[in-house]
Amino acid sequence: MNFDTSQFAADLPPPRDDEPASLRRDIADELADHLECALRRELLASGGRQSPDGGGVPVRGDTASGSGDSPFHRAQQVVLTRFGNPASVARRLWLDAMQEKLMAQKITLALTCVLTAAVLFLSVVVWQTLERTQDAQRAATEAQATLAQQSEQLSATILQTLESLRNSPSPGPAPAAVGGWSPLTVKLESEEGKPVEGEVRITGTQFGGDKTDINLHRHTGSEGTVDFGMVPYGNYRMTITAIAAGETHTKEFMVAPGRPSEHVIVCPTSPPPEIALRFRIEPPQKLNADELLYLVDLSSRPRELTSGQWTSQNTRRLRLLLDASGRIIHQVSAADVSTIGVVGRDPFEPNILRRQSDAIGAAAMGLTHKAVPQLHQYTYDIQGIAICTPARNIQPLPDAPAADEYVVAPRRLFEPLRPASDFEPRPGGENVWAIEFPQYVWETALWTFRENDWARHAATPTGMQMVVISSEGDYDQRGQFSSGSSRAFVQPDSKTGRLLSIHPGVSVDVQVHYASPRRGDEAASDRHTLIRSAELISARRDPPLLDRARVSVLLLLTDAQAEAVRIAQQKGSLRIRPAEEKTAMPTLDEFVLEELRGLPDAESSGRSTGE
Amino acid sequence: MDPKLLTGTLELMMLEVLSQGPSYGYEIVQTVLTRSGGHFELKEGSLYPALHRLERQKLLGSYWTEHEGRRRKYYKITAAGRKTLAARRSEWQTFASGVNGVLGMEYGLA
Numbered sequence: 001m002n003f004d005t006s007q008f009a010a011d012l013p014p015p016r017d018d019e020p021a022s023l024r025r026d027i028a029d030e031l032a033d034h035l036e037c038a039l040r041r042e043l044l045a046s047g048g049r050q051s052p053d054g055g056g057v058p059v060r061g062d063t064a065s066g067s068g069d070s071p072f073h074r075a076q077q078v079v080l081t082r083f084g085n086p087a088s089v090a091r092r093l094w095l096d097a098m099q100e101k102l103m104a105q106k107i108t109l110a111l112t113c114v115l116t117a118a119v120l121f122l123s124v125v126v127w128q129t130l131e132r133t134q135d136a137q138r139a140a141t142e143a144q145a146t147l148a149q150q151s152e153q154l155s156a157t158i159l160q161t162l163e164s165l166r167n168s169p170s171p172g173p174a175p176a177a178v179g180g181w182s183p184l185t186v187k188l189e190s191e192e193g194k195p196v197e198g199e200v201r202i203t204g205t206q207f208g209g210d211k212t213d214i215n216l217h218r219h220t221g222s223e224g225t226v227d228f229g230m231v232p233y234g235n236y237r238m239t240i241t242a243i244a245a246g247e248t249h250t251k252e253f254m255v256a257p258g259r260p261s262e263h264v265i266v267c268p269t270s271p272p273p274e275i276a277l278r279f280r281i282e283p284p285q286k287l288n289a290d291e292l293l294y295l296v297d298l299s300s301r302p303r304e305l306t307s308g309q310w311t312s313q314n315t316r317r318l319r320l321l322l323d324a325s326g327r328i329i330h331q332v333s334a335a336d337v338s339t340i341g342v343v344g345r346d347p348f349e350p351n352i353l354r355r356q357s358d359a360i361g362a363a364a365m366g367l368t369h370k371a372v373p374q375l376h377q378y379t380y381d382i383q384g385i386a387i388c389t390p391a392r393n394i395q396p397l398p399d400a401p402a403a404d405e406y407v408v409a410p411r412r413l414f415e416p417l418r419p420a421s422d423f424e425p426r427p428g429g430e431n432v433w434a435i436e437f438p439q440y441v442w443e444t445a446l447w448t449f450r451e452n453d454w455a456r457h458a459a460t461p462t463g464m465q466m467v468v469i470s471s472e473g474d475y476d477q478r479g480q481f482s483s484g485s486s487r488a489f490v491q492p493d494s495k496t497g498r499l500l501s502i503h504p505g506v507s508v509d510v511q512v513h514y515a516s517p518r519r520g521d522e523a524a525s526d527r528h529t530l531i532r533s534a535e536l537i538s539a540r541r542d543p544p545l546l547d548r549a550r551v552s553v554l555l556l557l558t559d560a561q562a563e564a565v566r567i568a569q570q571k572g573s574l575r576i577r578p579a580e581e582k583t584a585m586p587t588l589d590e591f592v593l594e595e596l597r598g599l600p601d602a603e604s605s606g607r608s609t610g611e
Numbered sequence: 612m613d614p615k616l617l618t619g620t621l622e623l624m625m626l627e628v629l630s631q632g633p634s635y636g637y638e639i640v641q642t643v644l645t646r647s648g649g650h651f652e653l654k655e656g657s658l659y660p661a662l663h664r665l666e667r668q669k670l671l672g673s674y675w676t677e678h679e680g681r682r683r684k685y686y687k688i689t690a691a692g693r694k695t696l697a698a699r700r701s702e703w704q705t706f707a708s709g710v711n712g713v714l715g716m717e718y719g720l721a
Contacts, residue, residue, distance in 0.1 A: 033678075034635075041641075096667075
């Protein structure tokens with residue numbers, strides 16, 4: 001061979017198992033045959049020596065001559081130049097032959113990798129799922145076992161408790177907490193540690209509940225201890241009554257699952273010292289003859305002990321009837337009178353007792369007697385005071401209205417609903433609680449008690465001006481009258497002013513608009529009835545027997561308010577309409593003019609109302 | 612000649628040569644060179660990948676013989692190769708006719 005065929009395989013990849021056995025040899029033989037043929041042809045074309053085999057084949061003897069420029073070598077170089085690199089050609093042929101197998105191998109390898117990865121992933125997922133499932137099953141099994149155990153324990157405890165209750169009337173030791181139930185005990189003792197007798201009332205709501213579903217009530221007995229047994233965990237409220245002291249205490253607590261709830265409450269053993277109390281109320285001289293009564297709405301404040309606040313059951317709310325000298329003569333029950341409260345929301349509005357109280361009148365006459373409660377040394381607040389006249393309750397006048405007998409005013413005028421005082425009586429000696437009413441309260445009381453007797457009292461100087469009269473209506477929060485079923489009272493300030501007389505039996509319809517100050521603006525108290533405008537609608541003489549629908553209201557005005565009326569008149573806001581034709585009575589303008597002409601300082605009013 | 616012009620025609624020429632009878636690599640190359648008038652100057656080694664590709668496509672068959680102590684691989688056209696040759700020859704004639712028409716050679720305009 002004139003070519004080294006071993007060099008053909010120089011660039012071939014390493015042998016493979018899947019490679020055909022004759023592939024490399026076939027490639028080498030084919031290329032060698034080509035090169036031998038090409039070399040022989042080149043040598044023949046160049047006239048070189050033939051090979052020793054006589055077939056015209058060039059021999060390697062020229063190569064062996066050691067001359068690189070021999071015709072053989074030149075021919076060999078020409079052949080290789082024309083053919084190209086046999087090793088590269090052999091490599092390409094090998095790759096072409098093995099291409100399908102190589103690709104199939106790569107694809108197989110890739111698929112194997114993908115499948116392996118998928119199998120591994122699925123294995124991990126399945127393993128984790130199995131682990132979680134096993135954990136969940138294990139937890140569920142344990143929970144079921146725990147629940148079963150707790151249920152068994154609870155059943156056993158209940159059975160044991162029932163058994164012990166049946167066999168032994170005396171309560172045994174508190175059982176240990178089981179499940180969501182815990183033992184609850186309450187012990188009442190004095191500050192010295194001695195047991196205190198009392199009552200314990202417990203209400204509670206189980207956790208997760210939305211309403212009170214537990215109500216327990218026990219008496220401690222002389223041991224001062226109450227065992228409520230097992231109670232479900234939840235939020236509780238405990239109300240303790242110390243019987244000897246007559247006081248109650250409220251405490252909120254929580255019963256936690258599995259934890260015994262034990263409470264030791266320090267209780268009072270006796271009420272505070274007794275005190276003597278009377279009131280001192282000085283009405284104006286013109287009411288002295290009325291022998292007024294006063295209905296005081298009194299409340300005691302809780303007292304502080306180490307365990308908290310204790311509230312008296314007996315004096316938590318008292319309604320006491322005072323005579324004219326301020327002495328407590330009677331305790332009025334809630335059934336005797338309505339609660340003293342405000343009619344509207346305006347804090348400056350006086351309160352009204354809505355119905356008569358025969359009990360008050362009877363008490364005033366000494367016909368009934370109810371033991372006056374013994375007062376103890378608490379701090380007291382007055383929620384309200386009603387000024388009453390007893391005569392109206394016992395024997396009402398024939399033409400008197402059937403209601404609205406009492407004008408109720410707070411001790412401190414402007415905050416009737418708030419605790420207005422903190423009177424702290426002291427034991428030993430008599431405590432005197434002096435109460436002062438504003439002047440307008442007395443004016444209102446005077447007018448109210450003598451509503452049908454104006455002629456007699458109209459001349460009484462009160463320092464007020466009477467300018468207008470209104471029929472029925474409401475005095476609402478905004479300080480305006482509006483028609484309504486309830487009676488309205490207007491309370492002007494009483495610092496200054498004069499009272500004008502008005503002929504009895506004459507009713508005047510007036511539309512009045514007031515400017516009411518804001519709640520809590522005490523500095524503006526003297527302006528709370530300032531009139532923005534007023535409209536006199538009509539005036540006529542009422543029948544001899546007063547018609548309830550026509551009962552008039554006397555409006556007392558201060559100088560400032562009267563000035564407001566005059567301004568309203570000047571601006572045309574105060575107008576007088578002619579009386580209705582069917583009532584052959586003098587019109588208001590004539591009447592008012594006649595009245596006003598006799599007054600020294602009502603010139604403007606008289607002129608204005610004469611339009 | 613630009614070798615790019617030979618792209619796609621080399622296999623056609625090999626099939627044509629082998630349609631005349633079995634032949635081996637060197638002879639096929641020489642026949643192509645001779646019949647092309649010496650215009651195709653190719654690396655002779657580049658013909659063998661084409662021959663092997665035609666063989667894998669079953670357009671050619673092969674067999675080995677002994678010649679002067681060497682193994683020689685003969686190629687022969689198969690029935691499928693003949694069909695392919697006929698089809699490609701028709702395609703080539705259509706292609707050449709079109710190219711000649713464009714170049715104005717078909718009607719002696721060149």
